Amino acid sequence: MPADYTELKREACEANLALPRHGLINLTFGNASAIDRARGVFAIKPSGVDYAALKPADMVLIDLEGRPVEPANKLRPSSDTPTHRRLFLAFPEIGGVVHTHSSHATAFAQAGREIPIFGTTHADYFFGDIPVTRKLTDAEIGGGAYEWETGNVIVEHFGRRKKSPLDYPAILVNRHAPFTWGPTVAKAVEVAVAVECIARMALMSLQLDPSLAPIEPALLNKHFKRKHGPGAYYGQP
Amino acid sequence: MPADYTELKREACEANLALPRHGLINLTFGNASAIDRARGVFAIKPSGVDYAALKPADMVLIDLEGRPVEPANKLRPSSDTPTHRRLFLAFPEIGGVVHTHSSHATAFAQAGREIPIFGTTHADYFFGDIPVTRKLTDAEIGGGAYEWETGNVIVEHFGRRKKSPLDYPAILVNRHAPFTWGPTVAKAVEVAVAVECIARMALMSLQLDPSLAPIEPALLNKHFKRKHGPGAYYGQP
Amino acid sequence: MPADYTELKREACEANLALPRHGLINLTFGNASAIDRARGVFAIKPSGVDYAALKPADMVLIDLEGRPVEPANKLRPSSDTPTHRRLFLAFPEIGGVVHTHSSHATAFAQAGREIPIFGTTHADYFFGDIPVTRKLTDAEIGGGAYEWETGNVIVEHFGRRKKSPLDYPAILVNRHAPFTWGPTVAKAVEVAVAVECIARMALMSLQLDPSLAPIEPALLNKHFKRKHGPGAYYGQP
Amino acid sequence: MPADYTELKREACEANLALPRHGLINLTFGNASAIDRARGVFAIKPSGVDYAALKPADMVLIDLEGRPVEPANKLRPSSDTPTHRRLFLAFPEIGGVVHTHSSHATAFAQAGREIPIFGTTHADYFFGDIPVTRKLTDAEIGGGAYEWETGNVIVEHFGRRKKSPLDYPAILVNRHAPFTWGPTVAKAVEVAVAVECIARMALMSLQLDPSLAPIEPALLNKHFKRKHGPGAYYGQP
Numbered sequence: 001m002p003a004d005y006t007e008l009k010r011e012a013c014e015a016n017l018a019l020p021r022h023g024l025i026n027l028t029f030g031n032a033s034a035i036d037r038a039r040g041v042f043a044i045k046p047s048g049v050d051y052a053a054l055k056p057a058d059m060v061l062i063d064l065e066g067r068p069v070e071p072a073n074k075l076r077p078s079s080d081t082p083t084h085r086r087l088f089l090a091f092p093e094i095g096g097v098v099h100t101h102s103s104h105a106t107a108f109a110q111a112g113r114e115i116p117i118f119g120t121t122h123a124d125y126f127f128g129d130i131p132v133t134r135k136l137t138d139a140e141i142g143g144g145a146y147e148w149e150t151g152n153v154i155v156e157h158f159g160r161r162k163k164s165p166l167d168y169p170a171i172l173v174n175r176h177a178p179f180t181w182g183p184t185v186a187k188a189v190e191v192a193v194a195v196e197c198i199a200r201m202a203l204m205s206l207q208l209d210p211s212l213a214p215i216e217p218a219l220l221n222k223h224f225k226r227k228h229g230p231g232a233y234y235g236q237p
Numbered sequence: 238m239p240a241d242y243t244e245l246k247r248e249a250c251e252a253n254l255a256l257p258r259h260g261l262i263n264l265t266f267g268n269a270s271a272i273d274r275a276r277g278v279f280a281i282k283p284s285g286v287d288y289a290a291l292k293p294a295d296m297v298l299i300d301l302e303g304r305p306v307e308p309a310n311k312l313r314p315s316s317d318t319p320t321h322r323r324l325f326l327a328f329p330e331i332g333g334v335v336h337t338h339s340s341h342a343t344a345f346a347q348a349g350r351e352i353p354i355f356g357t358t359h360a361d362y363f364f365g366d367i368p369v370t371r372k373l374t375d376a377e378i379g380g381g382a383y384e385w386e387t388g389n390v391i392v393e394h395f396g397r398r399k400k401s402p403l404d405y406p407a408i409l410v411n412r413h414a415p416f417t418w419g420p421t422v423a424k425a426v427e428v429a430v431a432v433e434c435i436a437r438m439a440l441m442s443l444q445l446d447p448s449l450a451p452i453e454p455a456l457l458n459k460h461f462k463r464k465h466g467p468g469a470y471y472g473q474p
Numbered sequence: 475m476p477a478d479y480t481e482l483k484r485e486a487c488e489a490n491l492a493l494p495r496h497g498l499i500n501l502t503f504g505n506a507s508a509i510d511r512a513r514g515v516f517a518i519k520p521s522g523v524d525y526a527a528l529k530p531a532d533m534v535l536i537d538l539e540g541r542p543v544e545p546a547n548k549l550r551p552s553s554d555t556p557t558h559r560r561l562f563l564a565f566p567e568i569g570g571v572v573h574t575h576s577s578h579a580t581a582f583a584q585a586g587r588e589i590p591i592f593g594t595t596h597a598d599y600f601f602g603d604i605p606v607t608r609k610l611t612d613a614e615i616g617g618g619a620y621e622w623e624t625g626n627v628i629v630e631h632f633g634r635r636k637k638s639p640l641d642y643p644a645i646l647v648n649r650h651a652p653f654t655w656g657p658t659v660a661k662a663v664e665v666a667v668a669v670e671c672i673a674r675m676a677l678m679s680l681q682l683d684p685s686l687a688p689i690e691p692a693l694l695n696k697h698f699k700r701k702h703g704p705g706a707y708y709g710q711p
Numbered sequence: 712m713p714a715d716y717t718e719l720k721r722e723a724c725e726a727n728l729a730l731p732r733h734g735l736i737n738l739t740f741g742n743a744s745a746i747d748r749a750r751g752v753f754a755i756k757p758s759g760v761d762y763a764a765l766k767p768a769d770m771v772l773i774d775l776e777g778r779p780v781e782p783a784n785k786l787r788p789s790s791d792t793p794t795h796r797r798l799f800l801a802f803p804e805i806g807g808v809v810h811t812h813s814s815h816a817t818a819f820a821q822a823g824r825e826i827p828i829f830g831t832t833h834a835d836y837f838f839g840d841i842p843v844t845r846k847l848t849d850a851e852i853g854g855g856a857y858e859w860e861t862g863n864v865i866v867e868h869f870g871r872r873k874k875s876p877l878d879y880p881a882i883l884v885n886r887h888a889p890f891t892w893g894p895t896v897a898k899a900v901e902v903a904v905a906v907e908c909i910a911r912m913a914l915m916s917l918q919l920d921p922s923l924a925p926i927e928p929a930l931l932n933k934h935f936k937r938k939h940g941p942g943a944y945y946g947q948p
Contacts, residue, residue: 027901027910029832048946079937079945101832103908107915110830111923119347119412121266121338138929148931175926176831190264197263197340202442203915205342212348215412218375222383226316234316235285356584357650358503358575425503434500434577441581441677449585452649455612459620463553471553472522555746593821594887595740595812664738668789671737671814678914679817689886692849696857700790708790 003074005043005069008036009059012043012096015185019100019115020051024195029101029177032077035088037095040064042088046075056230064089079147086151087181090158091165096185098192101177108132109172115198117214118205123223124234125194127167133157135174154179167228170195242280242306245273246296249280249333252422256337266414267337268308268315272325272424274332277301279325301326303447316384323388324418327395328402333422337428338414340441341436345369349392352435354451355442360460361471362431366451370394372411391416404465407432415441479517479543482510483533486517486570489659493574494525496667503651505552508659509562511569514538518558520549538563553621560625561655564632565639567612567684570659572666575651578673582606583646589672592679592690597697598708600667601641607631609648628653641702652657716754716780719747720770723754723807726896730811733904740812740888743928744790751775755795757786775800789902790858792800797862798892801869802876808895809903812888815910819843820883826909828925829916834934835945836874836905838878840925843869846885865890878939881906 015032028051033044037199044058058076061069066085068077078084084090084097108115108130115130117123120131133153140149154171158164160216169191170180182188204211216221252269256262257308265288270281280296296413297314298306303322315321321334345352345367351366354360359367377386391408395401407417407427415432419425442449451457464471489506495498502525507518517533534551535543540559542551550651552558558571582589582604589604591597596604607627614623632638643665644654652669657660679686688694701708726743732737739762744755754770771788772780778798779788789795795808819826819841826841828834833841844864851860865882869875880902881891889906893899916923925931938945 026832027905029835035458046947076944076947103912104915106830107831107912107919110912110916111919113919118412119343121263121343124266135927136930138927141927141929141933175829175930178427194264201344203348203918205340205347207440207444207918208344208348208350216375216378218378219373219412222378233313236283236313355649356580358500358580433499438577438581438584440538441578441585444584444677444681445581445587453609453612453615456613456649459615466656470550473520473550592886593817595737595817598740668738675814675818675821678815679821681914681918682818682822682824690846690849690852692852693847693886696852707787710757710787 002141003039003041005036005041006056006060007100008034008041008043009056009061011185012045012059013054013056015098015189016045016054017051018186018189019098019192020150022189024100024102024192026101026103026194030099031080031084031100032096032185032189033081033084033095034095037092041069043080044081044084047078049075058231064144080150082145082148083151083154083179086148086155087179090151090155091181093166093183094179094181095183097183097187098180098188099177100192100196102192102196102199104203105172105178105195106176107203109177110175112174114172115195115202116206116212117220117222118202118212119215120219120223121194121201122198123215123220124227125191125198126170128220130170130172130178130195130198131157131168132172133174150176167224240276240278242273242278243293244257244282245264245271245278246293248422249282249296250291250293252333252335252426253282254288255423255426256335256429257407259301260339261339261429261433262288263338263340266318267336268321268333269333269422269426270318270321272331272334273328278306279321281318281321284315286312287472291411312377317387319382319385320388320391320416323385323392324416327388327392327402328333328418330403330420331418331425332420333418333425334415335422335425336414337429337433339429339433339436341440342409342415342432343413344440345436346414347412349411351409352432352439353449354457355449356452357456357460358438359435360452361464362428362435363407364457364461367403367407367409367415367432367435370411371411386411404461477515479535479571480530482508482515482517483530483535485659486519486533489570489572489663490519490528491525492663493572493666496663498574498576498666500575500577502709503570504573505554505558506559506570506663507552507555507709508570509568511566515543516558516562518555519552521552521609523549523618547570554624556619556622557625557628557653557691560622560629561653563690564625564629565655567638567640567657568655568662569657570655570662572654572659572662573651574666574670576666576670576673578677579646579652579669580650581677582673583651585647586648588646589676590686591671591694592676592686593689594693594697595668595675596672597689597694598664598701600644600696601674602694604646604652604669604672605631605642605645606646607648624645624650641698714750714752716747716752716765716772718897719745719752719754720767720772722896723756723770724765724767726807726809726900727765728757728762729897729900730809730903733900733909735770735811735813735903736762737814741810742752742791742795743807743809743896743900744789744792744795745807746805748803752780753795753799756789758789760786761888766872791861793856793859794862794864794865794890797859797866798890801862801866802892804877804894805892805899806890806894807899809891809896809899810888811903811907812911813903813907815914816883816889816906817887818914820888821886823885824911825883826906827923828931829913829923831930831934832905832912833909834926834931836902836909837881838935839931841881841883841889841909842868843883844877844885878935885915
C-alpha cells in the first residue's frame with residue numbers, strides 16, 4: 001500500500017497559508033515545510049506560486065536525498081528547498097522549517113546584525129540573542145549549490161557553538177532574511193511571528209538607547225524556563 | 238444561594254477580547270482581569286489560551302488570597318495572576334487590570350525608560366510621565382514568586398512617591414511591558430490603548446528632538462483636569 | 475418656517491465618520507464641523523461620544539456667538555467647539571474645520587516643529603511648510619477660555635504673516651495636534667489625511683537626512699498651481 | 712472595423728485598482744498605464760478620479776504623439792500622461808508604467824537619495840541600487856512641459872549609464888516619488904510593491920547601521936540571475 005501524505009501536505013499547506021495571514025510575506029517570498037520523520041519525506045511550497053491559489057495538493061514532496069517523491073506532480077519545489085533539506089538533516093529534533101522576508105527581521109539580516117535580547121517577550125521564545133550567520137563566500141554563492149550552502153552556514157553556526165536548535169529556533173541569514181523551525185511546522189510559524197514582533201520592538205528600543213545592554217541572565221532564565229523544559233508552568237497542562 | 242459570577246466573567250472576557258481587536262496583543266501575550274470587590278474575587282484569562290477561542294465560561298475566578306474559587310474549572314489562570322492580585326490588594330480604588338506587550342510601550346519598557354509627557358493626548362490620560370519600575374533583583378526573580386514580585390515593584394513605585402494610581406493608571410515593568418488599570422476593566426483597556434498610542438507618538442517626537450522637554454505644568458493641569466475630577470467638562474454629563 | 479439643518483448635520487456627521495475610517499483617530503480624539511454661512515450656524519460632533527454610534531441627529535448646532543441653536547438637543551458639543559468657532563469667525567472663506575490627533579502630525583506638534591515641505595506630495599496641498607503655532611501662555615491656558623485661545627494662536631499666526639488660510643489649510647497647535655480646514659468640511663477631511671501622510675514621509679526623509687532643505691521654489695509653485703487657482707489643470711474640469 | 716481596446720482598458724484599469732489594494736496610494740496620487748505596441752496607443756487613468764469609482768470604460772486612450780484616441784471620452788487623462796508617454800517612447804521593451812507616492816519610497820525620493828541594495832529581496836528585482844534622478848531645472852519645471860521633462864530626466868539617467876530599463880525597472884524622481892515599469896503593467900505593479908517594501912527595509916537597515924555597505928557583487932548576481940535571464944530557475948517553468 002502506498003504511503004499516504006495527505007495529512008503532511010495539509011499541515012505544510014496550512015503553515016504556508018498562515019504566513020501572509022500573519023503579515024510575514026512580501027510578494028511571493030517565503031515558504032514553509034513539514035517533515036514526516038518516519039518516512040524521511042518533507043512537503044514544501046511550490047516555487048513562485050501565489051499564496052491566494054495554494055492548496056494541499058500543490059505541496060511538493062521531497063525525500064532527504066533531495067529527490068521528488070511524486071514525479072507525476074509537475075510543480076517545482078521552492079528554490080529554497082535545499083536549505084530546508086539541510087536543516088532537516090542536521091537538526092533531527094525539528095519537524096518544520098519556515099522562511100520569510102518579514103520586514104523588521106530582514107532589516108536586521110541585511111545589516112548583518114543579530115537581534116539583541118532586550119526583554120521578556122524575546123526571552124519567552126529564545127534562550128539569547130537571535131543570531132545572524134556569517135556571510136557566504138563567493139565560492140559558496142557561485143558554486144552551483146547556493147541554497148544548500150545557505151543551510152550549511154546555519155548549521156555551522158550551531159555546530160561551532162554547541163547550541164541546541166530548539167533553544168534558539170531562529171536565525172538570520174546574513175544579507176538575506178530569517179529562517180525559523182520547531183518541533184512542528186505550526187510552531188515554526190509561531191516562532192516566525194515572534195521573530196518579526198521582537199525585531200520590531202528591538203529596533204525601537206535601539207532608537208531609544210543605541211547602546212542598550214541585553215537583559216540580565218536571571219530574567220532570561222526565568223522567562224525561558226517558564227515556557228520550556230521540565231519546570232514550565234505557562235499555558236494549560 | 239451560591240454567588241453568581243456570570244456578569245464578572247462576561248466583563249473580564251469582553252476586556253480580554255478587546256485587546257487583540259485594538260492591536261495590542263502579539264501572539265498570546267496579554268491578559269485582563271475584573272474584580273468583584275464585595276466578594277473579593279476576580280476573574281482572569283486562562284493561561285496561554287488562544288484569543289480566538291475565548292469565552293466567558295473560560296475565565297478563572299481567584300480570590301484575594303490567591304485561591305481558585307471554582308475548583309471544578311480545570312483551566313489554569315494566567316501565569317501573571319499574582320501580579321494582578323498584588324495590584325488589586327494594594328490599590329482598592331481599581332476595578333480592573335490589563336497587561337499587554339503592545340509594541341511601542343514595550344520598546345520603552347525594554348529600554349528601561351519612562352514615557353515622557355510631550356503633549357495633550359498624554360495629559361488627557363495621565364498626570365505626568367508614564368513611569369517605569371526599577372529592575373527586579375535576582376532574588377526577586379528567582380525566589381519562587383516572580384509574578385508577585387512584579388506586582389511588588391509596581392506597588393513600591395507608587396508607595397514611595399505617594400502618587401495616586403488613578404492619576405497614573407499605567408506603568409512599564411522594566412525589561413518587560415506595560416500594566417494598566419482603572420475603576421473598571423473596560424477603562425483599563427482604554428488606558429492600554431492610550432499607552433500604546435502615546436508611546437508611538439513619543440518615540441517619533443524623540444526622533445525629531447532627542448532632548449525634547451516635557452509639556453508645561455499649566456497645560457498638563459488644564460488637560461488632565463478637563464477630563465478628571467470635579468471640574469471635568471469633557472464628554473456628556 | 476424653521477430653518478432646516480438636515481443637510482448640514484448629515485455633512486458634519488459624514489466628515490466625523492470619515493476620520494476613523496482614514497485611521498486619523500486614536501480613542502475618541504478628533505472632531506469635524508461644517509458651517510451654514512447664510513445662517514451663521516455650524517454643526518459639530520458631540521463631546522466624547524464613540525464614533526461607532528454617531529448619527530446625523532447627534533450633531534450639535536452652535537451659532538457664531540457660541541449659543542446652542544437647538545436647546546432640546548441635550549448633547550454637549552465637543553469641548554473644542556470654541557476653537558472651531560474662532561476659526562469660522564476669522565476665516566470667512568472656510569466651510570469646515572477638522573481636528574485630529576493623527577499620530578505622525580501630532581508627533582511634530584508635540585515637538586513644536588513645523589512640517590517642512592520636502593516634496594511634491596506636500597506641494598500639491600500646501601503652499602509651504604505646515605506651520606506650528608507658538609505655545610499658549612499660562613494665562614491663556616488657565617484663564618477660563620482655553621479652547622478659544624487655542625483658536626486665537628492659530629488666527630494670530632495667519633494674521634501676522636498675512637497668509638491666506640486656503641493656501642495653508644492646516645496648522646499644528648504646539649504641544650497639541652493638527653487642525654485643518656477647507657471650503658467644505660469634506661475638503662478639510664481630505665487635508666487631514668494629507669497632513670498625516672505628509673508628516674509620515676517627512677519624518678522618514680528627516681531620518682535619511684536630518685538637515686534636508688525644503689523643495690525648490692519653482693517646484694513648489696508648479697505643483698501648488700497645478701491644483702489650485704486659475705491655471706489649475708489637475709482633475710476633471 | 713475599428714480597433715478594439717476593451718482588453719487594454721481592462722488591463723490598465725485592473726492595474727490602477729491594484730495600487731490602493733496594495734497600500735501604495737495616498738489620496739488620489741498614482742496612476743498606471745498599459746500600451747498596445749502594435750497600435751501605438753496606451754490606456755491611462757483619468758485625472759483626479761477616485762479609485763473607488765474607477766471602471767475600464769473610464770480609461771483614457773492616448774497615442775504616442777500624445778493625442779486622445781477617443782475624443783468622445785470626455786475624461787481628461789492623468790496629468791502625468793506626458794511622463795508615461797516619454798517612457799513608452801524611450802523604452803520599447805516595456806508594456807506598462809506605474810506611478811505611486813508610496814510612503815517609504817517617496818521618503819527616499821524627497822531626500823534625493825537612491826535606495827541602496829542591502830539584501831537579496833532587493834537583488835531579486837533590481838540589478839543594483841534603485842536610482843534617483845537629478846533635480847529638474849527651473850526651466851524644465853516652468854517651461855510648460857513639466858511632466859514631459861519629468862520623463863526626460865528618467866530617460867537621461869538610463870541613456871547616460873547605458874543601463875537596461877528591465878534590469879532596473881524603477882526610479883525615484885527627485886523631490887517627487889517612484890515610477891516603475893515592466894514588460895506588462897501587471898509586472899510594473901508588482902515592481903511598485905517591491906520598491907515600497909525594499910525602501911521600508913532599507914530605511915530600517917540604515918537606522919541599524921547608517922554606513923551600511925551594499926551587498927557583495929556575487930550575491931547580487933546570484934539572486935538577480937535566479938529570477939531573470941536564461942539561467943533563471945525561480946518559479947514554475
